[in-house]
Amino acid sequence: MKTVIVVEDSHAEQKLISSLLSQAGFDVIVHDNAESAWNWLQSNSLPNLIVLDIIMPGQSGLDLCRSIREDAKLGQIPILFCSSKDQEFDKFWALRQGGNEYVTKPFAPKELLDRVYQHVN
Numbered sequence: 001m002k003t004v005i006v007v008e009d010s011h012a013e014q015k016l017i018s019s020l021l022s023q024a025g026f027d028v029i030v031h032d033n034a035e036s037a038w039n040w041l042q043s044n045s046l047p048n049l050i051v052l053d054i055i056m057p058g059q060s061g062l063d064l065c066r067s068i069r070e071d072a073k074l075g076q077i078p079i080l081f082c083s084s085k086d087q088e089f090d091k092f093w094a095l096r097q098g099g100n101e102y103v104t105k106p107f108a109p110k111e112l113l114d115r116v117y118q119h120v121n
Contacts, residue, residue, distance in 0.1 A: 002120050003027045003047040007037040007064065008082070009056040013105070017051055017082065020109050021116065034059035038067060041074055048120045051112075054083040054094060062097050069098035078119035082107065 004026045008014045011032075018028040029047070031037035033056055041047075050068070054061040061081065068074045080101040081094045091102045101115045 001027045004049045005047045006030045006051045008053045034064035049078045051080050065097045
């Protein structure tokens with residue numbers, strides 16, 4: 001089974017994204033902040049994809065993305081940003097930091113799944 005980590009501070013968004021991915025057959029691990037996700041990544045097997053919010057308490061999703069890209073073990077994990085930041089510059093900057101995809105909230109379930117499937121074979 002393919003594993004997807006969801007890093008999202010909103011419990012409603014966590015439930016929405018994790019249930020959508022679970023129903024699609026993915027093993028989903030949820031973290032509500034970047035620090036918790038980073039600690040998990042350091043001590044567990046690599047996930048197939050990370051769905052990452054940008055604005056969270058503490059470290060931002062952009063910070064976590066940069067840390068992942070700088071880490072030799074984690075650097076190739078696909079990152080799908082899922083954020084309410086909807087300006088073109090937000091998308092540009094997130095992809096520039098190392099994200100592979102960007103979905104704006106609110107999103108259509110099919111859009112999110114299509115983007116996940118593009119990176120999880």
